[in-house]
Amino acid sequence: MSAAIENPEDLRMTRLQEILDSGALRSAGRLLNSLAPAEIAHLLESLPQAKREILWRLVDQELEGEILVAVSDEVRAELVKDMDAASWAAAAEHLDLDDLTDLVQDMPETVVDEVLSALDDQRRHRVETMLSYPEDTAGGLMNTDTVTIRPEVTLDVVLRYLRRLGEDMPADTDSLFVVNRDDEYLGVLPLWKLVSGNPDDTVAEVMSLALSPLRVDMSDSEVARYFETHDINSAPVVDERGRLLGRITVDDVVDVIREEGEHQFMGQAGLSEEEDMFAPVLASTRRRAVWLGVNLLTAFLASWVIGLFQDTLAKYVALAVLMPIVASMGGIAGSQTLTLAIRGIALGQLTGKNARHLLFKELAVGALNGLIWALVVGAIAGVWFDSLALAGLIATAITINLLLAAFSGALLPLALKRLGIDPALAGSVLLTTVTDVCGFFAFLGLASLFLK
Amino acid sequence: MSAAIENPEDLRMTRLQEILDSGALRSAGRLLNSLAPAEIAHLLESLPQAKREILWRLVDQELEGEILVAVSDEVRAELVKDMDAASWAAAAEHLDLDDLTDLVQDMPETVVDEVLSALDDQRRHRVETMLSYPEDTAGGLMNTDTVTIRPEVTLDVVLRYLRRLGEDMPADTDSLFVVNRDDEYLGVLPLWKLVSGNPDDTVAEVMSLALSPLRVDMSDSEVARYFETHDINSAPVVDERGRLLGRITVDDVVDVIREEGEHQFMGQAGLSEEEDMFAPVLASTRRRAVWLGVNLLTAFLASWVIGLFQDTLAKYVALAVLMPIVASMGGIAGSQTLTLAIRGIALGQLTGKNARHLLFKELAVGALNGLIWALVVGAIAGVWFDSLALAGLIATAITINLLLAAFSGALLPLALKRLGIDPALAGSVLLTTVTDVCGFFAFLGLASLFLK
Numbered sequence: 048m049s050a051a052i053e054n055p056e057d058l059r060m061t062r063l064q065e066i067l068d069s070g071a072l073r074s075a076g077r078l079l080n081s082l083a084p085a086e087i088a089h090l091l092e093s094l095p096q097a098k099r100e101i102l103w104r105l106v107d108q109e110l111e112g113e114i115l116v117a118v119s120d121e122v123r124a125e126l127v128k129d130m131d132a133a134s135w136a137a138a139a140e141h142l143d144l145d146d147l148t149d150l151v152q153d154m155p156e157t158v159v160d161e162v163l164s165a166l167d168d169q170r171r172h173r174v175e176t177m178l179s180y181p182e183d184t185a186g187g188l189m190n191t192d193t194v195t196i197r198p199e200v201t202l203d204v205v206l207r208y209l210r211r212l213g214e215d216m217p218a219d220t221d222s223l224f225v226v227n228r229d230d231e232y233l234g235v236l237p238l239w240k241l242v243s244g245n246p247d248d249t250v251a252e253v254m255s256l257a258l259s260p261l262r263v264d265m266s267d268s269e270v271a272r273y274f275e276t277h278d279i280n281s282a283p284v285v286d287e288r289g290r291l292l293g294r295i296t297v298d299d300v301v302d303v304i305r306e307e308g309e310h311q312f313m314g315q316a317g318l319s320e321e322e323d324m325f326a327p328v329l330a331s332t333r334r335r336a337v338w339l340g341v342n343l344l345t346a347f348l349a350s351w352v353i354g355l356f357q358d359t360l361a362k363y364v365a366l367a368v369l370m371p372i373v374a375s376m377g378g379i380a381g382s383q384t385l386t387l388a389i390r391g392i393a394l395g396q397l398t399g400k401n402a403r404h405l406l407f408k409e410l411a412v413g414a415l416n417g418l419i420w421a422l423v424v425g426a427i428a429g430v431w432f433d434s435l436a437l438a439g440l441i442a443t444a445i446t447i448n449l450l451l452a453a454f455s456g457a458l459l460p461l462a463l464k465r466l467g468i469d470p471a472l473a474g475s476v477l478l479t480t481v482t483d484v485c486g487f488f489a490f491l492g493l494a495s496l497f498l499k
Numbered sequence: 500m501s502a503a504i505e506n507p508e509d510l511r512m513t514r515l516q517e518i519l520d521s522g523a524l525r526s527a528g529r530l531l532n533s534l535a536p537a538e539i540a541h542l543l544e545s546l547p548q549a550k551r552e553i554l555w556r557l558v559d560q561e562l563e564g565e566i567l568v569a570v571s572d573e574v575r576a577e578l579v580k581d582m583d584a585a586s587w588a589a590a591a592e593h594l595d596l597d598d599l600t601d602l603v604q605d606m607p608e609t610v611v612d613e614v615l616s617a618l619d620d621q622r623r624h625r626v627e628t629m630l631s632y633p634e635d636t637a638g639g640l641m642n643t644d645t646v647t648i649r650p651e652v653t654l655d656v657v658l659r660y661l662r663r664l665g666e667d668m669p670a671d672t673d674s675l676f677v678v679n680r681d682d683e684y685l686g687v688l689p690l691w692k693l694v695s696g697n698p699d700d701t702v703a704e705v706m707s708l709a710l711s712p713l714r715v716d717m718s719d720s721e722v723a724r725y726f727e728t729h730d731i732n733s734a735p736v737v738d739e740r741g742r743l744l745g746r747i748t749v750d751d752v753v754d755v756i757r758e759e760g761e762h763q764f765m766g767q768a769g770l771s772e773e774e775d776m777f778a779p780v781l782a783s784t785r786r787r788a789v790w791l792g793v794n795l796l797t798a799f800l801a802s803w804v805i806g807l808f809q810d811t812l813a814k815y816v817a818l819a820v821l822m823p824i825v826a827s828m829g830g831i832a833g834s835q836t837l838t839l840a841i842r843g844i845a846l847g848q849l850t851g852k853n854a855r856h857l858l859f860k861e862l863a864v865g866a867l868n869g870l871i872w873a874l875v876v877g878a879i880a881g882v883w884f885d886s887l888a889l890a891g892l893i894a895t896a897i898t899i900n901l902l903l904a905a906f907s908g909a910l911l912p913l914a915l916k917r918l919g920i921d922p923a924l925a926g927s928v929l930l931t932t933v934t935d936v937c938g939f940f941a942f943l944g945l946a947s948l949f950l951k
Contacts, residue, residue, distance in 0.1 A: 061852060085728040093848040095856035206658075209694045216695040221673045221732060238690040242661045243668040275757065276537040278750035280673060280732045297749050298730035301756060305727065308760015309842060315767065316838040317831075324843050328860055332867040335835055339828060339872055346827040347879070354820045367819035368806045371826070371935070372798040379769075379794045383787055386768040390761065391776050396545040400513060404547035408780055415784040420791055427799070483823070 063090065067098060076105035084113035092122055095325045099125075112138035115153075116146040121323040123153060132158045136165055143218075144170060145190035145299070148177040177293075185270050186263040188303070189284045189293035192217040195226045196250055198233055203246035205236070221280045224291055225254050232260045232283050232291045260285040263292055267303045272395065274300045311389060314471035317341070341476060349374070349483040356491035359498065365432040366494050369441055372424060373490045377448035377482030380416060384409045384456025385478050389470050392460055399461065406457045413453030417446035436498060444490035448482060455481045515542065519550060528557035536565035544574055547777045551577075564590035567605075568598045573775040575605060584610045588617060595670075596622060597642040597751070600629040629745075637722050638715040640755070641736040641745035644669040647678045648702055650685055655698035657688070673732045676743055677706050684712045684735050684743045712737040715744055719755045724847065726752045763841060766923035769793070793928060801826070801935040808943035811950065817884040818946050821893055824876060825942045829900035829934030832868060836861045836908025837930050841922050844912055851913065858909045865905030869898035888950060896942035900934060907933045 066075040079087060079102065087106060091099050091114070103126055106114060115123050115138060130138075135158045139147055151159055151174065163171050173191045180186025194217065196205055205223065209216060223241070225233045234254035244253045260283040261270060274282065280297045309320035317338030353360070353370070360366055388405065391397025397405060421442035429438030459477055460470035518527040531539060531554065539558060543551050543566070555578055558566060567575050567590060582590075587610045591599055603611055603626065615623050625643045632638025646669065648657055657675065661668060675693070677685045686706035696705045712735040713722060726734065732749045761772035769790035805812070805822070812819055840857065843849025849857060873894035881890030907930055912922035915929075 064852060083728055085730070089724075089728065089846075089848065093843075093850075093853060095853065095860075206694060210696070210698070213695050213697075216691055218691070219689070219730075219732070220691040237671070238694060239668055239670070239672040242658060242690060242694065243665050244662075245665075246662070272541075275750075275753055276535055276541065278537070278671075280671070280749060297732060297753070298727075301727055301749070301753060304753060304756050305760065308757065308764065312760065312764040312767070313838055313842065315764070316835045318835060318838055322839060324839055324848060324857060325860060328863045328867065331860070331864045332871075335832065335864060336868055336871055338835065339831055339868055342827065342831045343824070343872065343876070346824040349823055349827075350820050353823070357816045357820065360819050361813070361816045364809045364813045364819075367812050367816075367822075368802050368809065370819075371801050371805070371823065371939075372795070374823070375794065375798040375801075375935075376791060379791055380787065383768045383770060383790065386765055386770055387774065387776055390765065391545075394541075394544075396541065396776060398545075400516060401545060401547060405776060408547075408777060408783070411780045412783045412787060415780065416788055416791055419784075419788055420795065424795070483827075487823075 063102075064098070067101065072101070072105060075102070079105055080107045080110065084110050085117045088114045088117035091126070092118060092324070096125070096327065099325070108134070108137045109141050112140070112142040112150060113146065116142070116149050119323060120153075120321040121319075121326060125323070127153065132161050136162050139165075143190065144173050144192060145177065145188075148174050149182075151178065152182070180263060183267045184263065185261045185265040185267070185284050185295060186292070188267055188270060188295045188299045189263075190217075190296065191293040193283070193291065193294050194220055194223045195230075195291065196223050196236065198225050198227070198251035198254065199249055201247055201249050202241055202244050202253060205241060205250060206246065219296065222294075224283050224294070225250055226291050230290045232285050232289055234258075235283065258282060260289070260291070261295065262287070268307060268393070269395075270295060271300050271303045271307065275304075307393065311393060311471045314469065315475045317472070317476075342479075345476060345480045345483065348480060349487055352484050352487045353491065356495050359491060359495040363437075363494065363498055365428075365434070365437060366491060369428055369432075369437070370487055370490050373441060373444045373448055374483045374486035376420060376424075376445055377452045377486045378479055380413060380449050381452030381456040381478045381482045382475060384413075384453050385460060385474050388457055388460040389474055392464055392470060397461070402457065402461055406454070409453040409457045410450060413449045414446070417449035420449070421445045440493050440497060441490060444486065444493060447489045448486040451485050452478075452482050515554075516550070519553065524553070524557060527554070531557055532559045532562065536562050537569045540566045540569035543578070544570060544776070548577070548779065551777070560586070560589045561593050564592070564594045564602060565598065568594070568601055571775060572605075572773040573771075573778060577775070579605065584613050588614050591617075595642065596625050596644060597629065597640075600626050601634075603630065604634070632715060635719045636715065637713045637717040637719070637736050637747060638744070640719055640722060640747045640751045641715070642669075642748065643745040645735070645743065645746050646672055646675050647682075647743065648675050648688065650677050650679070650703035650706065651701060653699055653701050654693055654696050654705060657693060657702060658698065671748065674746075676735050676746070677702055678743050682742045684737050684741055686710075687735065710734060712741070712743070713747065714739070720759060720845070721847075722747060723752050723755045723759065727756075759845065763845060763923045766921065767927050769924065769928075794931075797928060797932045797935065800932060801939055804936050804939045805943065808947050811943060811947040815889075815946065815950055817880075817886070817889060818943060821880055821884075821889070822939055822942050825893060825896045825900055826935045826938035828872060828876075828897055829904045829938045830931055832865060832901050833904030833908040833930045833934045834927060836865075836905050837912060837926050840909055840912040841926055844916055844922060849913070854909065854913055858906070861905040861909045862902060865901045866898070869901035872901070873897045892945050892949065893942065896938065896945060899941045900938040903937050904930075904934050 063075055063078060087110065091102060094102060115126065135154055139150060139162045142150065154162065163174065166174065177191060221238055223236045225236055227233055234256045235258050236250055236254045240253050258279065261273060263284050263286055274297055281294050283294055284292045286292055306320050313320050313322060388397055424445055425438040425442035428441045429435055455478055460474050463470040463473055515527060515530060518530065539562065543554060546554060567578065587606055591602060591614045594602065603614065606614065615626065618626065628643060673690055675688045677688055679685055686708045687710050688702055688706045692705050710731065713725065715736050715738055726749055733746050735746055736744045738744055758772050765772050765774060840849055876897055877890040877894035880893045881887055911929055912926050915922040915925055
């Protein structure tokens with residue numbers, strides 16, 4: 048994220064906005080439609096709603112499908128809200144099968160039938176097959192446009208076959224899949240091996256066996272990790288009997304990885320990774336209100352704990368001044384452990400097997416940092432309020448809260464995952480509940496016992 | 500993240516751990532060395548330090564280089580700490596040039612010379628070229644192993660040329676780059692077009708001009724967005740005069756995207772994306788202590804503000820019970836706006852141009868949610884402490900704090916970025932400072948004025 052290099056899209060956006068502001072819509076349209084569909088999608092997402100609508104009306108109809116596939120779910124829902132069946136059909140016409148499959152899932156029921164019936168039998172059958180797999184599995188990511196060859200033919204025969212395919216060769220094919228008569232996957236022949244190999248060699252001699260095919264029900268995050276681990280551009284997908292169903296290409300995997308990262312980051316704040324930066328105020332308010340409400344419960348729970356010790360607080364107002372420090376140190380320390388654990392789970396590196404090691408390490412770190420900061424905060428508080436007792440109390444409370452923070456930060460995400468709850472979404476609220484409630488309880492409880 | 504499907508690496512890890520526990524090191528070694536280097540890297544990262552060291556000693560020397568490239572910086576530093584020059588040289592021997600370049604940057608000075616002098620002239624020159632570009636630019640990501648062709652030759656000639664290259668063809672080549680006599684980039688010939696095209700056509704007729712080459716000084720996150728936007732597997736890199744320098748492949752881009760996501764997610768908790776889950780306790784404690792110290796300053800600032808109102812607090816202990824609610828609601832609402840803004844900046848969708856729109860929208864959302872929750876909290880507080888004045892006070896304070904939260908959540912990240920400070924790292928601490936300090940000040944300040 049160097050600030051020195053101007054982003055070219057930023058420049059184009061500026062120019063487009065200037066043109067829009069000047070009202071010269073026709074030249075804005077020309078500039079717009081010269082961009083790649085994904086760039087237009089990116090621009091649309093960067094614009095406030097009013098301008099977004101103006102721009103969307105300037106888009107060439109044949110680009111609409113690809114743009115709709117590229118924008119986030121929320122922006123798509125907004126763009127399509129006035130589309131009629133004919134526009135849907137036109138948008139669908141220029142799409143690859145896997146993009147079409149994605150888009151069909153957002154179409155109104157009535158439009159789906161119309162769009163599907165406009166396809167030829169083979170294409171319709173393929174889309175229907177792909178629609179039958181959940182979106183977040185290998186089946187949902189794959190495209191069925193594979194080029195398959197037999198192991199016993201020579202490279203020369205393969206080359207002649209591809210030349211006959213000509214324009215029908217699926218764009219961005221980087222590998223051919225080798226199958227037997229029963230369509231069972233045998234291996235892969237990357238194009239770079241095909242073109243650099245001896246034409247008289249057979250496919251079986253040249254093909255690579257290193258790549259194990261992906262099961263159609265593999266989760267999309269496992270698919271992503273498989274691509275990352277093996278540095279591949281495409282991978283075959285097979286059914287439970289090993290028959291080739293399709294291929295996954297790395298561009299779809301890139302989207303999965305981007306979304307995983309955004310899901311973790313935005314989930315911590317109770318936002319969806321699909322959140323539109325310029326969503327309508329009322330829709331945003333409603334969604335945010337839910338999250339604020341959940342967190343308000345936490346806050347009232349903490350207040351209730353504080354309320355238990357009103358008598359002590361009335362006597363020693365210094366407690367009220369210092370108590371947020373105990374809760375806040377616990378929250379910060381706990382969120383560090385929590386973050387480490389959530390990433391570990393997402394990468395498949397933290398499981399029930401090694402959780403014990405993480406727990407012990409985090410408890411040790413929590414104990415050491417507890418001691419360090421207990422001394423520092425204790426000393427400052429002691430001098431500030433001229434009270435050795437207060438110094439001892441806050442030091443003890445901080446140590447206790449940092450240990451609890453380490454404990455819950457390490458174990459909460461695993462517990463949530465076992466319960467089928469998304470740790471990226473629920474982890475931070477629950478952790479704050481623990482560190483706030485326990486922090487106030489430890490500090491004020493000890494004070495009520497020992498400050499007489 | 501479906502829980503239903505067992506992760507195969509998890510199974511392997513379990514089996515490996517069982518073998519390690521049983522002490523049968525030789526069979527653990529055999530199982531280990533049958534895995535892909537990146538899988539071994541993943542396993543090493545998942546293991547506590549003691550087991551990690553045992554496993555590392557079992558790794559075949561020829562795999563060491565690729566594993567070192569794949570693990571995170573922190574784990575790598577730990578694994579290499581006892582390596583001598585001979586082991587470094589052996590690890591470097593089997594690496595691709597771009598991986599070697601990455602690794603060289605972590606080698607001790609003395610070893611670098613030894614490793615580089617063991618390379619032939621051409622390879623050494625290429626590594627030195629790649630080393631001259633910053634790691635986080637297109638130059639740092641690129642590999643110089645391109646296959647270049649001239650526009651005037653026919654596809655048939657190209658095919659014969661590739662066949663002559665044979666084994667020397669760089670693995671995973673998916674495109675050939677078309678250059679003129681001065682090595683200036685003209686276009687790209689994807690292999691799938693080469694094999695499906697008419698052998699008598701010239702390269703110029705078939706090549707694609709759609710892909711604009713990447714400037715060598717483009718930042719890595721812009722490179723990543725370019726790959727995402729254009730769904731490509733590799734892209735040419737040129738110097739300022741348009742001469743071809745190398746190519747970037749999508750596997751390196753995938754790493755950039757993964758790291759960007761982790762940087763945002765882990766930065767919020769003051770952690771580096773390279774943080775080792777099983778880092779030594781002392782090293783972890785030191786790093787965490789720094790972050791806790793920074794946050795302690797925030798907490799003491801908030802305490803100081805509370806301390807200004809000790810007289811009021813002593814009279815009305817209910818204020819102490821309720822004040823965390825005001826701060827917490829502001830913190831939660833602000834972090835939602837902050838998260839949206841940080842993502843927008845990272846994706847290049849939020850700039851100085853459209854910040855105004857985000858600010859107004861977030862202020863509107865903050866005002867609406869402020870009103871809703873001011874009413875709810877005011878009603879509860881009023882009933883709880885039987886005081887209409889308290890209800891009015893907390894309602895007003897919450898509204899003020901939610902507006903301030905929206906304001907700072909939207910503008911802080913942009914201000915930080917302009918100052919050259921990473922918003923993903925500093926944003927949340929600063930935001931909490933604002934919402935805590937302002938929350939306490941608004942609530943207690945109003946109380947000291949109106950509760951008499």
